[in-house]
Amino acid sequence: MAAAHRSPPEHPPPTRAVSETVQAAVSVLIGVYLLGLLLSILGNTVSGSSALVRTIKGRLFSPWMAPAWLDLGFDHPLTYGRPEDSDHLIEVRTKAAEADGGAGETLQFPGFRTKERAARWRRLARTIALSAVEDAAAPLAAGVGAGQFNASGSEDLTVRVLRRPIEDRTSAPRPPRLEQVYAARVRSVAGELQLVELGGEAKRSELAPLVTAETSPQ
Amino acid sequence: MNGSQDSLDGTLKQASTGDDFGRAWLRFWFSPASSRPLAVVRMLTGLLGLLLAGSYAADLEVWFGPDGMLPADAVTAWGSRSTWSIFALAHTPTLLWTLFTGLLLALAAVMFGLASQMACVIAALLWASLLQRGPMLAGPADDCLAVLLWSLAVGPCGACWSIDQVLADRRGLPRLADSPWAAVSLRLLRIHATAITVAVLLSQLKGDVWWDGTAAWWLTNRPSQLLNLTDLFRRSEYLMNLATHATVAFEATFAVGIWFAASRRSLARAGLLAWPLIGLLAGEPFWGAAMAIFCVPDAVASRL
Numbered sequence: 001m002a003a004a005h006r007s008p009p010e011h012p013p014p015t016r017a018v019s020e021t022v023q024a025a026v027s028v029l030i031g032v033y034l035l036g037l038l039l040s041i042l043g044n045t046v047s048g049s050s051a052l053v054r055t056i057k058g059r060l061f062s063p064w065m066a067p068a069w070l071d072l073g074f075d076h077p078l079t080y081g082r083p084e085d086s087d088h089l090i091e092v093r094t095k096a097a098e099a100d101g102g103a104g105e106t107l108q109f110p111g112f113r114t115k116e117r118a119a120r121w122r123r124l125a126r127t128i129a130l131s132a133v134e135d136a137a138a139p140l141a142a143g144v145g146a147g148q149f150n151a152s153g154s155e156d157l158t159v160r161v162l163r164r165p166i167e168d169r170t171s172a173p174r175p176p177r178l179e180q181v182y183a184a185r186v187r188s189v190a191g192e193l194q195l196v197e198l199g200g201e202a203k204r205s206e207l208a209p210l211v212t213a214e215t216s217p218q
Numbered sequence: 219m220n221g222s223q224d225s226l227d228g229t230l231k232q233a234s235t236g237d238d239f240g241r242a243w244l245r246f247w248f249s250p251a252s253s254r255p256l257a258v259v260r261m262l263t264g265l266l267g268l269l270l271a272g273s274y275a276a277d278l279e280v281w282f283g284p285d286g287m288l289p290a291d292a293v294t295a296w297g298s299r300s301t302w303s304i305f306a307l308a309h310t311p312t313l314l315w316t317l318f319t320g321l322l323l324a325l326a327a328v329m330f331g332l333a334s335q336m337a338c339v340i341a342a343l344l345w346a347s348l349l350q351r352g353p354m355l356a357g358p359a360d361d362c363l364a365v366l367l368w369s370l371a372v373g374p375c376g377a378c379w380s381i382d383q384v385l386a387d388r389r390g391l392p393r394l395a396d397s398p399w400a401a402v403s404l405r406l407l408r409i410h411a412t413a414i415t416v417a418v419l420l421s422q423l424k425g426d427v428w429w430d431g432t433a434a435w436w437l438t439n440r441p442s443q444l445l446n447l448t449d450l451f452r453r454s455e456y457l458m459n460l461a462t463h464a465t466v467a468f469e470a471t472f473a474v475g476i477w478f479a480a481s482r483r484s485l486a487r488a489g490l491l492a493w494p495l496i497g498l499l500a501g502e503p504f505w506g507a508a509m510a511i512f513c514v515p516d517a518v519a520s521r522l
Contacts, residue, residue: 023248069360078500081436115273146287
């Protein structure tokens, strides 16, 4: 009876050998992958890479490494002590809340969320803030605003990205404060999504997609 | 005559050097290795994957749903270099949740070792696809998880301590002991651990705060931090400097020392503790955990 429950014998262990042909083929694949890994690290780093590295990586390696999420620079400095390394959050206000200084309907992200879930929201907020520097934040901000039309019950919202500045070590402790790094008005007019970045007249005139009810052709 | 003899000697020497390199290469990659360390990495990777994927669950529809905050065209317009994502096809909540559940099931299969290698491939593809759908939400731990899953897919990660093994035992199939594919998988893990560490180290050394010893302050003085050492660092500048320099020193030592047999095991064991601590200090605990998983094979190989 006991023999029926015995584990299969471990000796002699069947070590699967790899033929020379397979070794050669796998060696080539490993070599190609390692080159791709090296170029990914060189080509994705913030310090910049040569046009040659970017071109080789982009043409030969990115097409198959990027879909597998392997075209990575891994250059996470963790911090450079810069303002953009501080915590960011997204705030969405209805037009009514905007009028009374935020006392009305205001949604914050990450808000009550914690841990990795909150970290993803902070990354989104930080990406919008960093993209704003290159005038590339509009699509994301518009998406964030439009995504909150139902939740807020309003189709005219202000999306802000706020940052908690890190105090210098030598300064006296102060209560946490927030500073605005990006703001845009997002609304839907006749089913059309419109966005105006609230960053001064020059920026407003560049984008100018917002059409008010008074000025729109009837 | 002497000239031709020198030329012949040089050719033979080059051929010998080439042969040595070839032998060393084959020994490094294909010397059969135990699949047990790989099994430990598989279980931990599956668990890490479930935790990371779980952090998407509560906001999945808020981000990627039909009326979500990150419509696929907005992500493309933003300038994502990302490629096609299967999650972009999820135009209904049902389809979105079906795909996401598929990812969770694949990660659970990785953790428990059911159709292990296939599960690793499916989990890696779905995970990459989820990250492509919203690349601005991805963090360093997510990158590491993708690398871990792809590396595991190469080797027999389900050969032991798995449902696969139980099923094979029931069918009376012999157990796989050492395998050259396990070696390929384990070497890929070590190479990636080194590559990630070197990349992190190089990017840190470009910042003044890592040289003047204040990086730890900027890392910990954030409301989102799990490990709040603000008061401690405010009282002691030396302690803050020590935390900063110790981080850099460990990373440099790890990147080099992991390649020497004499220091490999002790550094890998140190990594099991040091990486999670660095992750906590940096506010990226899952990244610290992922880096510790890379250390597991070299830390525990002799005990399995």
